[in-house]
Amino acid sequence: MTDISQSGAPKHASSLLSKDARTAKRNRAESRFKLYGILAIAVGLLMLITLVYNIVSRGTGAFTQTFVTLDVTLAEDKLDKNGNRNLDEIKKVSTFGYAPLIKDAISSEVEKLGIQTDLSAKDQAAILSKSAAAQLRDYVIANPDKIGETVQFRFLANSRVDGYMKGRVSRESIANDKSISPAQLDFVDQLVADGVIVKSFNLDFIFGADASDQRPEAAGIGVSMIGSLFMMLVVLALALPIGVAASIYLEEFAPKNWITDIIEVNISNLAAVPSIVFGILGLAVFINYMHLPMSAPLVGGLVLTLMTLPTIIISTRASLKAVPPSIRDAALGVGASKMQSVFHHVLPLAAPGILTGTIIGLAQALGETAPLLLIGMVGFIASNAPDSVASGLLSPNSAMPAQIYEWAKRADPAFYERAWGGIIILLIFLVTMNTVAVILRRRFERRW
Amino acid sequence: MPTLWLVVSVLVLAAIGYVLGRKRALQSAGGDVRALHSLPNYYGLNVAFAALIPALGVLLIWLLAQPMIVENSVSGLIPDEAIPEDSTRGLVMSDVRRVASGLDFAVEQGAMTLAESQSLKAEAGDIRARLGEVGVALGAEVEAEVLDAAQRYRQMTTTGTHAMTLIVALLAVAGLAIAYARTHKDFRARNVVERGILVLLILAASLAILTTVGIVFSMLFETMNFFGLHSWKDFFFGGTWAPNFRGDSELSILPLLWGTLYISFVALLVAVPIGLFAAIYLAEYANKATRSFAKPLLEILAGIPTIVYGLFALLTVGPMLVDFFGKGGFLGVEWMAGATSVLTAGVVMGIMLIPFVSSLSDDIINAVPQSMRDGSLGLGATKSETVRQVVLPAALPGIVGAVLLAASRAIGETMIVVMGAGAIAKFALNPLESMTTITTRIVSQLTGDTDFASPETLVAFALGLTLFVLTLGLNILALYIVRKYREQYE
Numbered sequence: 001m002t003d004i005s006q007s008g009a010p011k012h013a014s015s016l017l018s019k020d021a022r023t024a025k026r027n028r029a030e031s032r033f034k035l036y037g038i039l040a041i042a043v044g045l046l047m048l049i050t051l052v053y054n055i056v057s058r059g060t061g062a063f064t065q066t067f068v069t070l071d072v073t074l075a076e077d078k079l080d081k082n083g084n085r086n087l088d089e090i091k092k093v094s095t096f097g098y099a100p101l102i103k104d105a106i107s108s109e110v111e112k113l114g115i116q117t118d119l120s121a122k123d124q125a126a127i128l129s130k131s132a133a134a135q136l137r138d139y140v141i142a143n144p145d146k147i148g149e150t151v152q153f154r155f156l157a158n159s160r161v162d163g164y165m166k167g168r169v170s171r172e173s174i175a176n177d178k179s180i181s182p183a184q185l186d187f188v189d190q191l192v193a194d195g196v197i198v199k200s201f202n203l204d205f206i207f208g209a210d211a212s213d214q215r216p217e218a219a220g221i222g223v224s225m226i227g228s229l230f231m232m233l234v235v236l237a238l239a240l241p242i243g244v245a246a247s248i249y250l251e252e253f254a255p256k257n258w259i260t261d262i263i264e265v266n267i268s269n270l271a272a273v274p275s276i277v278f279g280i281l282g283l284a285v286f287i288n289y290m291h292l293p294m295s296a297p298l299v300g301g302l303v304l305t306l307m308t309l310p311t312i313i314i315s316t317r318a319s320l321k322a323v324p325p326s327i328r329d330a331a332l333g334v335g336a337s338k339m340q341s342v343f344h345h346v347l348p349l350a351a352p353g354i355l356t357g358t359i360i361g362l363a364q365a366l367g368e369t370a371p372l373l374l375i376g377m378v379g380f381i382a383s384n385a386p387d388s389v390a391s392g393l394l395s396p397n398s399a400m401p402a403q404i405y406e407w408a409k410r411a412d413p414a415f416y417e418r419a420w421g422g423i424i425i426l427l428i429f430l431v432t433m434n435t436v437a438v439i440l441r442r443r444f445e446r447r448w
Numbered sequence: 449m450p451t452l453w454l455v456v457s458v459l460v461l462a463a464i465g466y467v468l469g470r471k472r473a474l475q476s477a478g479g480d481v482r483a484l485h486s487l488p489n490y491y492g493l494n495v496a497f498a499a500l501i502p503a504l505g506v507l508l509i510w511l512l513a514q515p516m517i518v519e520n521s522v523s524g525l526i527p528d529e530a531i532p533e534d535s536t537r538g539l540v541m542s543d544v545r546r547v548a549s550g551l552d553f554a555v556e557q558g559a560m561t562l563a564e565s566q567s568l569k570a571e572a573g574d575i576r577a578r579l580g581e582v583g584v585a586l587g588a589e590v591e592a593e594v595l596d597a598a599q600r601y602r603q604m605t606t607t608g609t610h611a612m613t614l615i616v617a618l619l620a621v622a623g624l625a626i627a628y629a630r631t632h633k634d635f636r637a638r639n640v641v642e643r644g645i646l647v648l649l650i651l652a653a654s655l656a657i658l659t660t661v662g663i664v665f666s667m668l669f670e671t672m673n674f675f676g677l678h679s680w681k682d683f684f685f686g687g688t689w690a691p692n693f694r695g696d697s698e699l700s701i702l703p704l705l706w707g708t709l710y711i712s713f714v715a716l717l718v719a720v721p722i723g724l725f726a727a728i729y730l731a732e733y734a735n736k737a738t739r740s741f742a743k744p745l746l747e748i749l750a751g752i753p754t755i756v757y758g759l760f761a762l763l764t765v766g767p768m769l770v771d772f773f774g775k776g777g778f779l780g781v782e783w784m785a786g787a788t789s790v791l792t793a794g795v796v797m798g799i800m801l802i803p804f805v806s807s808l809s810d811d812i813i814n815a816v817p818q819s820m821r822d823g824s825l826g827l828g829a830t831k832s833e834t835v836r837q838v839v840l841p842a843a844l845p846g847i848v849g850a851v852l853l854a855a856s857r858a859i860g861e862t863m864i865v866v867m868g869a870g871a872i873a874k875f876a877l878n879p880l881e882s883m884t885t886i887t888t889r890i891v892s893q894l895t896g897d898t899d900f901a902s903p904e905t906l907v908a909f910a911l912g913l914t915l916f917v918l919t920l921g922l923n924i925l926a927l928y929i930v931r932k933y934r935e936q937y938e
Contacts, residue, residue, distance in 0.1 A: 026830055026833070027830070029830070029832060030830045030833075033831075033832035033835070034733055034831075034832070036725045037725045037726065037728050037729025039725070040721070040723075040724075040726040040729065041725075041746070044723075044749065044803075044806070045745055047749065048745060048746075048748060051749075051752070051756070051760060054764050055756070058763075241652075246649070246655065246656065249646075249649035249650055249652065249653040250653055253646060253649065262657065263654065263656055266656045266657050266660050268927065269920060270656060270660060272856060272919065273663070273916065273920070274859075274860025274861070274862065274887070274919055275860070276860065276890055276912070276915075277663060277667075277860070277912055277915065278663075279894075280663075280667060280890065281659075281662055281666050283894060284666035284667070284670065284909070285666055288900065289516070289666075290512065290515060291515055291545070306659050309659070337638065366753075367753025368753070368754075369753070369754065369755045369863050370754070370887070373862075373891050373895055374894050374895065376895070401755040404759065405755055405758070405863070408763070416763055419759055419763075420759070423756050423759065426753065426756075427756070430753070434751065
């Protein structure tokens with residue numbers, strides 16, 4: 001007989017069919033552990049959602065703008081006293097000379113609509129942007145024959161009025177604000193009721209130039225977008241050929257020796273060097289030593305090229321490695337040289353992968369800000385679009401992320417809306433590029 | 449832009465060379481391709497490369513070397529007495545360059561004739577006013593020495609550019625002629641061209657080394673200059689960071705290092721638990737559908753530009769924290785003065801780092817052999833016990849490597865701390881106070897008006913070098929650990 005039958009009662013009171021306290025504890029620990037994992041992922045995704053929600057809810061305002069539609073009489077006695085339509089004489093009238101026209105226009109509009117207000121004409125005109133007079137002047141200089149006529153204009157409203165229309169500014173929040181008064185907001189309400197002030201889509205934000213820090217309502221991201229475009233062209237023109245050439249050498253030709261090892265270690269370390277260090281390099285080498293112009297997209301492009309190269313090299317090497325050796329052997333077997341087998345067969349087969357890697361590298365470079373700060377792509381107003389390729393590369397410009405940083409630094413909260421709006425545009429670019437990369441990979445990826 | 453035209457003409461020459469070389473090779477074989485040693489294209493390419501590569505190589509080296517040579521010799525022309533008390537040679541040289549380019553610009557605009565601009569005398573004319581007419585603004589009236597140096601600068605630059613154009617054009621033509629003369633049906637064109645291509649490939653690969661060398665040297669030289677002006681003991685062991693542009697600054701890295709490490713620590717405190725648990729769940733528990741949905745979404749966090757996180761810190765997280773901890777906040781305490789703080793920057797940076805930790809840890813956990821899990825489960829351990837007692841200890845070195853990589857990333861991060869951390873350098877323990885970091889100070893010392901002879905500007909290079917060494921060390925350590933660990937199970 002065995003020991004088991006001798007001990008009369010079972011050792012454990014529990015049975016397999018019911019859980020004992022210890023098992024229950026272990027099972028609770030198990031589900032707790034699993035819950036932690038779910039929580040961690042949920043927190044991560046929640047952060048992502050918060051971020052996206054934040055960007056969208058705060059940034060969409062930048063795409064609409066408040067406009068004031070007015071009929072302005074371009075009085076001849078103020079703009080062209082001699083009446084000879086001489087352009088040089090018309091140009092002598094500064095924007096100050098145009099301010100009375102706007103005052104008159106708004107007063108006559110008020111009279112026409114029968115709005116009761118105690119505001120002076122000057123205070124009434126203050127709801128318009130400071131750029132209104134310049135807009136009028138530009139129009140007159142472009143169309144001198146319109147002097148003497150009454151023309152309808154759509155002026156930008158002041159950023160406070162715009163903020164009021166978007167709910168950012170309220171009567172309480174302007175208690176200490178000198179640039180607008182509650183009476184002016186009442187006046188705005190009346191004009192809104194009469195349809196003079198409307199909020200509509202603002203194309204100028206996407207294509208326009210930046211404006212000085214007095215006029216957030218007129219600021220746009222268009223010019224810095226061109227700056228970014230030129231930088232990306234430089235990166236593409238330099239990083240792609242150099243990156244592909246370097247990868248081909250390392251993957252296909254390099255002998256296994258210490259020099260190759262050093263290069264490889266170098267590349268993987270360069271990929272992890274903080275981006276600001278590349279900015280220091282750019283400042284020291286391209287600007288201080290080579291005297292390339294400050295703030296030029298060319299310099300920005302060069303710095304970003306150095307930064308993107310490791311990314312492109314790593315992805316290109318991966319896609320070259322993915323081409324099976326049988327392809328090379330077949331080419332060599334029919335008499336191709338090593339160089340021919342690589343350039344005629346391996347490279348075309350690796351091209352989709354290389355392209356994907358390049359697009360991802362470019363997207364990374366497009367969003368990079370820190371090195372651009374050091375080579376001077378902030379701190380000024382990117383107001384002039386370049387007129388040629390050379391000036392696009394060499395004249396000072398901003399870039400999208402640098403422009404966003406610049407807006408975020410300015411004191412007027414109206415610029416924050418612009419910054420978020422700029423981020424929406426930047427992210428649209430990044431999402432598009434990454435989507436194209438993913439589609440390319442799905443479409444052309446070959447499993448050998 | 450004469451350089452651009454030079455490059456274009458060399459390119460055109462190379463294209464012509466291609467056509468000529470190809471034609472000549474075919475002619476020498478009597479039009480029979482089979483009689484040639486190489487394919488006809490290689491003969492064309494050979495001539496084109498011979499015209500292109502030496503010429504462009506010399507052009508590149510010349511463009512790099514000329515500014516340095518001109519600068520050195522002109523800088524020697526300025527006597528020490530001509531440098532004002534409160535100025536430096538570097539500042540005077542930038543005046544010289546400005547005058548020189550202003551004169552060039554005036555000639556280009558037609559405001560002066562070339563001869564007139566060369567014979568200008570500081571005593572004779574009001575140069576500042578004349579340059580002002582064409583839109584070149586000069587800070588002060590031009591000194592005689594500066595004008596002399598500027599004239600010399602212009603002269604040397606012009607001579608240099610002429611000589612460069614001549615030599616590059618000659619090289620291109622000579623290369624073309626020699627290669628053309630050598631083109632014959634028995635010439636081994638393919639071998640020559642392929643060797644040339646190989647050299648180009650090697651050059652491209654060594655650019656990576658060149659970049660590293662460039663980074664190290666550009667920072668090393670300026671750092672040496674800095675230590676010439678400022679004691680290294682104060683930099684490494686001093687206790688205060690108080691730059692003062694009138695001189696007598698206290699520039700110590702320690703308070704900045706403290707801020708950097710503190711913020712990175714907070715970031716890792718957020719990123720490591722979330723990232724690690726997410727990785728464990730994705731690797732051990734999640735089914736395929738969840739995995740393919742959650743993993744890419746989490747990785748989006750790593751692809752968002754840092755400027756976005758910076759803005760998020762400055763305008764969303766910071767004000768939100770003030771709502772809790774600030775004056776009149778929900779908690780009724782007054783611990784936080786402004787939106788910028790260690791916690792603001794740290795939390796946002798932590799969000800950014802989640803995918804770094806989770807992706808790498810995920811790979812590493814997946815690399816733990818299934819047999820180890822099976823063994824543990826077979827002994828009756830629950831899944832979580834297996835993970836805690838078998839999988840994690842096995843994956844620990846790799847996870848440590850991942851955390852180190854994330855830490856190096858956190859230390860080098862710039863935009864989030866520039867916008868979210870603040871500008872006050874101090875040793876403090878309260879995470880709700882604003883502190884500053886190495887990267888923030890690099891940005892603030894190097895933007896705006898900078899004078900590359902003052903320790904206040906040069907300190908940025910010393911900071912940059914320290915940052916580079918720090919992150920490089922962490923990376924090498926992390927890669928070493930990860931690689932070591934991979935070998936263990938392969």
